[in-house]
Amino acid sequence: MTKEEKATAYWKTNIKYVLILLSVWFLVSYGAGILFKDALNTIKFGGFKLGFWFAQQGSMYVFVILIFIYVRLMNRLDKKYGYDE
């Protein structure tokens, strides 16, 4: 691979990761926490209605996990393309 090809391939994979992770980001917060809140609220676990729980707890936990997944994926990707240091 030339230098440019390498850079392009790296960038494409990065964009793919970002798009997948941002879809999850959108689904838990705007989906489960806002748009589908009422439907999810019919489900209860413990004292929590599920939609309410996603809005005030669950989505935040998922956000943290998403960033750490991205950190891992990118560290691996950097290594694969020799961009790690």
Place this chain on the structure above:
Amino acid sequence: MMNSLLVVEGLGVQNWTYIIVGLTFALYIGIAIWSRASSTNDFYVAGGGVSPLANGMATAADWMSAASFISMAGIISFAGYDGAVYLMGWTGGYVLLALLLAPYLRKFGKFTVPDFIGDRYYSKTARIVAVFCALLVSFTYVAGQMRGVGIVFSRFLEVEINTGVIIGMLIVLFYAVLGGMKGITYTQVAQYCVLIFAFMVPAIFISIQMTGNPIPQLGFGSELANGSGTYVLDKLDGLSTELGFAEYTEGSKSLIDVFAITLALMVGTAGLPHVIVRFFTVKRVRDARKSAGIALLLIVLLYSTAPAVAVFARTNMIETVSNQPYASVPQWFKTWEGTGLITFTDKNKDGIIQYVADPNQNELVVDNDIMVLANPEIANLPDWVIALVAAGGLAAALSTAAGLLLVISSSVSHDLIKKIIKPSISEKGELIAARLSAVAAVCVAGYFGIHPPGFVAAVVALAFGLAAASFFPAIILGVFYKRMNKEGAIAGMIVGITAMLLYMMKYKLGWFDEVLPDKSEWWFGISPEGFGTLAMILNFIVSITIMRFTKAPPKEVQDMVEEIRIPSGAGEASKH
């Protein structure tokens, strides 16, 4: 009163407060002396060698302001479900930061956000527009912090709010001017520890008290500890509807507005210069990603506790004061009445506190800001816990104020003086200019803290809208769209921020009409707080449209974008 307490209960709240606040202040000053800045590199980006963990902690403290620590749980406790806009909005932005901004800005490796805008869009105009936006966002935000400092001082140390503001100013001045980013970073690390401890201890106490569960995040989904078998949230939903409020877990804002506000806060968070600049201080691109993750983890620790505190505090408050005779209210009620943050007007003259949704019959007004501060007193926690909360509130306000002041001073000394007015200035001269502008910024912030213009409080929440409407699209397009040129970006920023300002003036401040326009006139039902979302979309549309009809950026800028996308070779943030 305090003296008798002293005899009966040992040290008393006030002495505990002096001790704990005094110790934390001594700690911050000690750190500031130890980490003095000796170069502009130290002053702007702490030498570029901060570890991801330290940067994560500093970012978390920088981020969590008086609003997060003091006001947020209170706002949630009055807003119920709707409070989720702040919880999701102020955390979800970190996902955008980690995935879309931080790594590339770190690789770019300069000192400030206007630096990036100016270089990426090869234009002095772009830089000046960015400086203007940075100053506007940061000043609106910092005034609120100084006010927070004043409130804590006046209640817990029983000094005038203004004296409190001045003490706060002097402390910030000391370590921001002396240490620059380096001093600020390491004091923020200490401040994170203080504030998270101060927030968690009372939350855990109260959670055990009310539900027997020591983890507040689980506690507010548990049953009450009184053996009734009722879930806390069901109890609160019941109490709320009884008094005529919306059900706590349902909220009352429209769906579209909740959506827009959440998005505006998320995008605004990712576009706030004092947050972005923190990622210039780490060594490598991978450290930038990692420290965004650590920062969010540390932030979520507090943010996931806040809704629990909100539920406990509201349930407690309603049960303690609603329909109780005014003559027998507990001591904390009287103390807070003294600060004007609780007011009781006995409208029907029956001597009993009616707390109901209907404004014509409601007799009790409780300010959002005191729910966290008064919570330990309401729950009868020990004096040292109450004192700890005061120290935590101060840590939160001071750390954020310091971070903002640094953005203000570097915008002036670096972006305006060094890059535009007098490029020949020596490094030593620039460092002096940076320190002087920090002093000036503290004075202006303090002035707004003491004489808050009526609109400051209203405008603080809108700082996010301003950031969303200006920086976020310009940076995203700058990284992800190589063809984006200066004409597009400048037009986008100007249109975005102008739209946001106009909407705010019309629908939040009511400057254009005799009376503040009614909610029904909002565009698409979106409140001024949520308008940042529309202004951001407008910015994107204008940028891309103008770009289509103007010249592509020069080859070296396009090469620079390619370069930013590759993480290796970030070096120190000093290659100027």
